[in-house]
Amino acid sequence: MQIVLAITIGVLYAAAVYLLLRRGVVRVVMGVSLLSQAVNLLIFTAGGIKEGGSPFVAGASTSLANAADPLPQALILTAIVISFGVLAFTLAMAYRADKSTGTDDVDDLRSTDAQ
C-alpha cells in the first residue's frame, strides 16, 4: 500500500510541477491545486499507514495500540478545507487578472517590471 501511495504522490507532484511551469494562469492554478492534493497524501503516508481499528475508545481501559493514528487525518482535514478556500480565491483571482490585464499568459504579465 505504501508503495502505491508513494508512486501516486510522485506522479501528483510531477503533474503539479509540470502545470505550475505552464504559461496559462488557469493551468498554474490547477497546478497549485494538484500540489495541495499531493501534500495531503504525503501527510497521510508519512503519518504511518496500518491496518487496524478506528481510533475510538469505548472505555478508558481500552488500549489503542492497534488503532490507526487519528492525527494525520485531522491535519489533512484542516489542509483540505484551507486548500479549498484558497482554490476558490485563486480561481476568482485568475478570472479578475484575465479581465484586468487582457491576457492569461504569465509571460505577458511584465508591465510592472519595466523601468
Add this chain to the structure above:
Amino acid sequence: MNPVTLCLLVPLATAISCLLTGRSLRAQKVLGVSGMAVLLGVSLWLMAEVADGTIHVVEFGNWPAPFGIIAVADMLSAIMVLVSAITGLAVAVYSVADIDEGRIRHGYFAFLHFMMMGVCGAFLTGDIFNMFVWFEVMLISSFVLMCLGGEKPQMEGAVKYVVLNLVSSSLFLAACGILYGQTGTLNLADLAVKSRELMHPGLLTMTAMLFLVAFGLKAAVFPLFFWLPASYHTPPVAVSAVFAGLLTKVGVYALIRVFTLVFTGDLMFTHGLLLAIAGLTMVTGVLGAVVQFDFRRLLSFHIVSQIGYMVLGLALFTPLALAGCVFYLFHHIVVKSNLFLISGITRRYGGSFQLKKLGGFYAATPWLAVLFFIPAMSLGGIPPLSGFFAKFAVVKASLAGDTMFGPWAAVLGVVALAVGLLTLFSMTKIWAEVFWKAVPEGVPKVDLAALTPRDKALLYGPVAALALLTLSIGFFPQFYFDFAERAAAQLLTPSRYIEAVMGGTKPCIRFGISFSRWYGPGC
C-alpha cells in the same frame, strides 16, 4: 483573560465588526484605527508580562501540551507582536487618508485586521501545524489586500505573489507531515525533545531543509526572493508598507524559531547553509536595489538585502549575533514601513513613484526631507540612528571569532559592511533624485495643495511617530538592546521553553489512553 489570547481576539473582533458595519465608511475607519490602538495596548500588556523572563503558555481548550494546541509567549514573540502592533497602528492611521473609498467599502480594514490576527498568531503559536494555519490566515488576507481594487498592475503582481506563496505553503505543509511521521508530535517544545532522541538524525536534517525552503520563500532569501520585488510595488502604499514591515519578518521569525529550538542537531550543516544564504541574500538584494529607479521597487530590493543581515545573525548562533538579529528585526520593521509610507507622500505631491519624474522636494517641503532622512540614513547604518547599532551588533558578532565558522564568519562580516555602503549609496540616490535634484523638465512642480490639512495630519502623523521611534532606538540603544539580549538568551536555552510548555512532567498518560506509538511503555 490573558494578553496572549487577547492579541488574537482583538484583531478578530475588530475585523468582524468592520464587516458588520457594512458600507459605512466612517465606522470602518474609526473601528480600523481604534482596533489597532487596542491591539497595541494589549501587546504592551503582553510585553509587561514577559519582561521578567517568564514564558507564558496558554493551553487552548485546556488540553494540556503536547496534545492540545498551545500559544507560547516568550520575549521574542512579545517583541514581534509589539512592533507589529506599532506598525499596524501607523499603517491604519495612514490608510484613512491613503486608501480610497471603494477599497474601504469592500473590506480593506477587515482584511487588514484578519492579517494582523494571522501575524500575531504565527508569532505566538507553540505548535508547528498551528503555525501553518496562522500563515494561511495571514496569507489569504494578504492576497485579498493585494488584489483589492483589481487594477492591472495589482493583478500582475498578485498572480506572482499568490502562486509563489502557495507553493511555499505546500512545502511547509509537506514538511509538517514528514516531521510528524519522524517524531510523532507537532508541539514545538515536544519536537525539541524528540528531535534529540531520533534514531536517524540525518533524516531530520532533510526535513529541516524543507522548512528552510518553505520559510525562506516567505522571508525572501536568496535564491527565493524574486516574487517580492515583482509584487510589493503594485498595491496601494499603505498595503505595501504593512507587507514590507511584517510579512517577510514572519518568515524570518519562523526560521529563528525552528532553527534555534528544533533543528540544532547538525549546526555546521544547517547554520553553515544559512550563513552562505545570508551573504548571497545581502549582496544580491542590494545589487538589485542600486539599479532601480522606481521608489518602491528600490525599497523592495532593500527588504531582501536586509533580510540577509537577520539570517546572518541567526546563522552565527552566538548570544551577541542572535541579539543583533532580534534588534535588527524590530529596527527594520519600523524603518522599512516608514520609508514606504514616505514614498506614498512624495507620490501624492509629485504624482509618480519614478525617481526620474520627481524632484525639488527639499526646497518645497524641507520637513518631509527630514522625515525621509531619518529612516533612510538609519537603513544605511549611519550613527547614531537605529540601523547603525543593528549592523554594529551583527558585524561585531561575525568578527568576534567565537563562532563555529572561524574565518568564514569574518568574511561575512566584511560582506555585511560592504553591503551597508551600497545601501547608503542607494539611499543617497533617492535623496539626490527626489529631494535635491531640481524639478526635471516636463514634470509638474511639487504640488503642495494636493493634500488637505486633514490628509496631511493623517499621512504625516504615522511617519513622524515612526521616525521618532527610530530616533529613540538610536539614542537609547541600550534600553532596546537589553530586550533583544534577553530574547537571545531565551532562544539559546531551549530548556526553559521546553520546561514552560511541558511543565517539567512527563506527558505520558494524561487521559487514561496510551498511544503506544507516541509514547512507548517506557515513558
